Amino acid sequence: MSAECIHMRERGVDWRYRKQRSSRGDAGCSWSCCRGDNQGVPTDRAGRMSFKNMREYLAWLYYQYLLITGIYVLEPWEKSIFNSVLFSAIAMVVYTSYVFVPIHVHLALEFFSEIIDGQPESAMALMN
């Protein structure tokens, strides 16, 4: 950003703070919107977040997960314990649903089709 940004122009106005302002450096404006860099997530000119690739987006999602569950304040080994417990619980849920949900759905469909059709089905035919 050139030296004509509004921050540079207004710098000389308030003489009371010249002591602090001069230590910011005379070379250029040091406010972040004019410096062009950001600490943290990259933002565009309007201030909205822009992710360059999937990895950054996933990292931000993981950060949100840390903040929402409150894990953010814990020490790393506590984070690992919580993550492994949660991951194993989710893995067990996924495995159980993978093994049992198709059978349950199949049985339920058979039950309702028996009611609609009115024909008694033998139990052996169902199991096959």
Add this chain to the structure above:
Amino acid sequence: MVQNSSTTLLSRPIPLLLIEKNVPQTDVSSRQFSHDTFEQPPMYVAVMTYLGYGIVTLFGYLRDFLRAVGLEKCHVAQEREEQKDFTPLYQDFENFYTRNLYMRVRDNWNRPICSLPGPIFDLIERVSDDYNWTFRFTGKTIHNVINMGSYNYLGFAENNEDFLKTVADKLRQYGAGVCSTRQEIGNLKIHEELEQLVADFIGVESSMIFGMGFATNSMNIPALVGKGCLIVSDELNHTSLILGARLSGATIRVFKHNNMHSLEKLLREAVCSGQPRTHRPWKKILIMVEGIYSMEGSVVRLPEIIALKKKYKAYLYLDEAHSIGAVGPSGRGVTELFNVNPADVDVMMGTFTKSFGAAGGYIAGRKELVEYLRSHSHSAVYASAMSPAITEQVMRAMKCIMGKDGTTEGIRRIRQLAENTRYFRAKLKDMGFIIYGDDDSPVVPVLLYMPGKVVAFAREMLKRKIGVVVVGFPATPITEARARFCLSASHTREILDEVLQQMNEVGDLLCLKFSRRKRSAFPDACKGGQLM
């Protein structure tokens, strides 16, 4: 007083709603009602907040277990081996929250400052090697951090030589300490001048000053009320008021925050049934409210309280710690904001810490009240008198606000503060944050809710060189953790724009924009502050 009217009140029915809602405005600049907003967040926010606290509590139990078993070193105080059979000295469980949540994140509080707390200040950098149990200084200073947490409403925390000339003169003349109490030999002429000036400023008969703002409340309320009296206090009153009320020994009843129906119901019930067991009439009923509540930023409904007070013959104690000098067209506080006669408020209390850049407090009112307090208040009799340099700082600040120093600096600052307040609040609301409080109050609480986000917010803002104050559980309700911004007349428009820009980024990064109000398109905060 209350004894005479209790029997007549019982004999005739009184309509419950006393206040008329459509009273025409008498003056353009005064208001009849305060407009507080307390927006509720979506339901999932409350669920996640409880979830976060629950998980950290579980881990707290785990760590306590490890410490008890001995697998982990215990950093808190413990009794000696020989005293293990005695009554426990350190109550372990009550400090559960401190030990297991506050200690993990306490690098966000008590940050050491090494410069003047003006609009921009310097911090000492400190790091911790053992997760915030101990800190060490790296030796570096973080320069030019924007200060959004100091109570510097009119910008009198300054080290300009010209403005502080009189203070330096008084320091040279009187020295720094007074070495006595007001009652003994510490009553300087400068104290009496300041008391007269404070009385003129507020518009009452006389006033008395004290060396410490907290002690003004906690030591003077016991002198005003005692056993057999009733204190009716707002549920969100400051600790100093609560402590003073408890010390006095009076009965305390609490009404819902700024809720006039709740207050009227309490007063009626108190007047009708009297003291708890004997049903004798109360000796005194004292209503305690604050001008601006510092955690919510809400303003008291003064005209309605005064109407209620006159009807039920109660006394009013108004604590203007944050509102004196900061609200009102000429900085006289909430009485000026609502165009109320200051003589209607029985006890007006305030502090010099916030808007005047000094330390101490005052109590003002009628001459008989102040003369009584001079001999009966603990703070007046036993506490050390105010230092002369601080007294002169208050005097010069007050003269500046009143315009008595011959410049328009005071009015300029008050107007700048009002403009900063309006601008900052409007912009934050536009961005989508949930903000509590009245549109005129320079205290802006931004709600963050979740414990992880509170901590992350404070750290992110410091990374971006903005110092904020975040407040969590014991000081606020458990689901309403917040960051509290205190605006100042010395914040320039570009400082506010920088803060707003960073708030916008941090709000997107941490997903803090919970507001469900309709808002305008996002304004570019960097372009010199054009209000959309």
